[in-house]
Amino acid sequence: MALRADDGTTGGWLDAAVAAPSVHNTQPWRFSVHDGGIDVRADPARRLRVIDRDHRSMLLSVGAAVFNLRLAIALDGRLPVLRPFPADGVTVARIEPGRPGRPGPGLRALGGAVFRRHTNRGPYARAVVPARVLDELRAAAAAEGAELTALDRVRRDALLALMITADAAQRGDPAYRRELATWTAADPTRRDGIPPALFGPRDAAGRLPLRDFDPGPAAPGRPAVAFEPHPQLVVLSSRSDARAARVRAGQAMQRVLLTATVRGLAVQPMTQVLELPRLRRVVADPADPWFPQMILRIGYALPAPPSPRRAWSEVLTTH
Ligand SMILES: Cc1cc2nc3c(=O)[nH]c(=O)nc-3n(C[C@H](O)[C@H](O)[C@H](O)COP(=O)(O)O)c2cc1C
Structure with missing residues (x-):
């Protein structure tokens, strides 16, 4: 199938791709x-x-965009063919619209959530x-080769304690704060990063x-409110931590988010x-290779x- 960047169909697919979530809304694609x-x-x-030395969060984010692209192609009646890592080594994946195929109601529902997910x-x-x-979230993860675990109270509280340690360590690091400041500037002309209006309220209980x-x-005027006392946490894990496995985990994450x-x-x-x-090593269960x-x-x-996005035409490489 001959594709052109300037035809409406391809633009629609790329529009879906750039709606994907990304760490600090960096849109690294x-x-x-x-x-x-x-x-x-x-x-x-x-x-x-600073926070993504091993490229993991970047690859998860790109994986989410790959899932949206696959989904958009499927919704246009073509079975997407995913070819991870073609020969050049830089590309994460090539996605081709394959033979005709009618999307089922499950995929159509996910497609309807792409621009509603925030x-x-x-x-x-x-x-x-x-x-x-x-169960549906678990099935969404499994459909993309990942595992989703809903934490019981004990594991949830243990994880929250570790998160408090992590959060304090990051906020105590001037390099972390500088990096965060780069992606959270109050600049209405910017189409990436997290503007102050999206920081969310503070937790009044500080827990x-x-x-x-x-x-x-604390930004003046940013409210402090009561959050749920017992948050429900789920952990998404993959069988491998290789580069390709992280891109796959990103696709699983996006399927879970849309579900x-x-x-x-x-x-x-x-x-x-x-x-x-x-x-991260403590979060992993040593008895379990996930x-x-x-x-x-x-x-x-x-x-x-919603959060801002660069248009797909800004992230298109032409050569
Ligand atoms: C790998 C990754 C890590 C993220 N970590 C956090 C986080 O710790 N806290 C948070 O509030 N959002 C986090 N996010 C959500 C992003 O900030 C969010 O996707 C981005 O700002 C775009 O906004 P949207 O999801 O509403 O489209 C993360 C997203 C990804 C993909």
Whole structure:
């Protein structure tokens, strides 16, 4: 199938790709359109040097964009063919629209969630997420080769304690604060990063180790509210921690996030503890050969606002 960057169909697919979540909204992706498919590359210039030394968060983010691209192609009636790492070694994946195929209702529902999914940093209701919804999230992860574990109270509290340690270590590091400041500037012309309006409220009780995106002292006027006392956490893990496995984990993460959106769940990644290698090792179960890739707080909440995006035409490489 001959593809062109300037035809509406390809633009629509790329529009979906750039709606993906990314660490600090860095949008670390580039695309190029060829005759037979779309190459997705990571953009190393947008990697977070301090919290993402091993490129893991960048590859997860790119993986999420890959999933959205696959989904958009499928919704246009072509079975997407994913070719991870073609020969040049820079490209994360080439995605080709394959033979015609009609998407089922499950995929159509996920497609309807692509532009409705937003990270929700507000307080969640005390309501418990039903077991059947957790099963659906687990199935979404498994469909992409990953494992999703809903934490019981004991494991949740142990993880929260580690997160508090991680959060304090990061905030005590001037390099971390400088990096955060670069991606959280109050600049309405910027189409990336996290603007102050999206930092979310502070936890009045000061118990939940949510990432505080405010690089300085508390922003004046930023409210402190009561968060849920017993957050529900799920951990997404992969069988391997290799580069390709991280891209795959990103696709699994995105499938879980879209499934959660379809089911009316609010979601916030909480990843500080995974960004410090010595703490990430503690999160991994030594008896179990899975690598933790993502931690999500899930629940029910008021809708969250969208975050800015660069247009797909800005992340298109033409050559
Ligand atoms: C690998 C990764 C790590 C993230 N870590 C956090 C986090 O610790 N806290 C948080 O509030 N959001 C986190 N996020 C969410 C991003 O900040 C968010 O996706 C981005 O700002 C774009 O906003 P959106 O998800 O609403 O589209 C993370 C996202 C990814 C992909």
